[in-house]
Amino acid sequence: MQTLKSLFTNTIAIIVFILAWELAARFGFVNTMFIPAFSTVLLAISKLLISGTLIPHIAISLQRSIGGLLLAVAIGIPLGFIMGGWFRKLETALEPLFEIAAQANPYILFHVIILFLGIGEAAKLAIIAWICIWPILFNTAAGIRNVDADLLKAARSFGLKRWPLFYKVVLPAASPSIFTGLRLSAGYSFFLLIAAEMMGSSSGLGWFLIYSQENYNIEWIFSGAVVIALLSIIIDSIIKYLEKKIIVWSEPA
Numbered sequence: 001m002q003t004l005k006s007l008f009t010n011t012i013a014i015i016v017f018i019l020a021w022e023l024a025a026r027f028g029f030v031n032t033m034f035i036p037a038f039s040t041v042l043l044a045i046s047k048l049l050i051s052g053t054l055i056p057h058i059a060i061s062l063q064r065s066i067g068g069l070l071l072a073v074a075i076g077i078p079l080g081f082i083m084g085g086w087f088r089k090l091e092t093a094l095e096p097l098f099e100i101a102a103q104a105n106p107y108i109l110f111h112v113i114i115l116f117l118g119i120g121e122a123a124k125l126a127i128i129a130w131i132c133i134w135p136i137l138f139n140t141a142a143g144i145r146n147v148d149a150d151l152l153k154a155a156r157s158f159g160l161k162r163w164p165l166f167y168k169v170v171l172p173a174a175s176p177s178i179f180t181g182l183r184l185s186a187g188y189s190f191f192l193l194i195a196a197e198m199m200g201s202s203s204g205l206g207w208f209l210i211y212s213q214e215n216y217n218i219e220w221i222f223s224g225a226v227v228i229a230l231l232s233i234i235i236d237s238i239i240k241y242l243e244k245k246i247i248v249w250s251e252p253a
Contacts, residue, residue, distance in 0.1 A: 036219050041226055044219040054208070058227065061205040064121070064196065065189040065235075068128025072185055076133040077178065080140025084174070102134040107195060124196040131192050132185035139184070143177025144170055179243040183236055190232040 018038050024030045025037035032040075048054035082090050083098070106127055113130075117123040147170050155169045197206030205224050212220035 034218060036222060040219060041222045045223045045227065048220070048223060054223070054227065057203055057205050057208045058231070060203045061190075061193055061197070061228075062231065064124050064204060065128060065186075065193060065231075068125045068192075068196075069132050069182075069186055069189045071125060071129040072132035072136055072189075073182065075129070076136030076181070076185075077140050079133075080137045080178070080181075081144065083137065083141035084144025084170075098134075098137065102138070106131045106192065110195075124201070127196045128189050128192050131188045135184035135188065136178070136181040139177045139181030140174065143174030146177070147173040175243070175246060179239065179246075182243075183239050186235045186239055187232055190228055190235075193228065 021035075022038045025032050025035060025040070036044075045054070079094075079098070081087075083095060084091075109130065110127065113123050113126050117126055151169060151173060152165070155165050160168065193204065194206035194209055197204040198210065201207045205228050209221060209224040209228075212218075212224060
């Protein structure tokens, strides 16, 4: 019931925003040279899709975003396990380093990344992965640290040793927090697309936005922005769906 109510509220908010955008442009409250009507943007998107102009850029951007996100998952979740309190010495040694690294501005790191990786795909994946690692790492660690102590005591009373306890109790209990980190990082991966695709790129939605800006094609700028937003929503919805399936599957009968 709560999920349906939240979905209804979010849908209404989106509809109201789109209507306000459309009416503001149609009735002259905003200059359509700078903010075209939403219907105009949709028409531009449909033309770009039909002509095949936009599809390759969508495919390339998805590949980069999902690749960077998966790389962050492969690094961030194991490090989150380490930082969750099950490896005290490693946690003590690494926590100050991670706290400092998480504050590093990814835009400042461009030059360092380009120095070591060049301006190819590896650099783009690295910069996306860098911004995505930290929400995954810290949310994973927080989820493991905040597992109910009574639940752990009950599990130990049944004779569960360290690793079975971690796999059967701690990991399922920490799953909601882990998925929160995944959802945040999925959003960041699309946010960094524009920046990542500025590095010697000639394709992708980020490049498409910059190209449109340089040619002062306002409709294409808004088209690219709307497509990026839609892709971000779709990826977030997929992660939410997987979260429900995995958490239900991991719950004891």
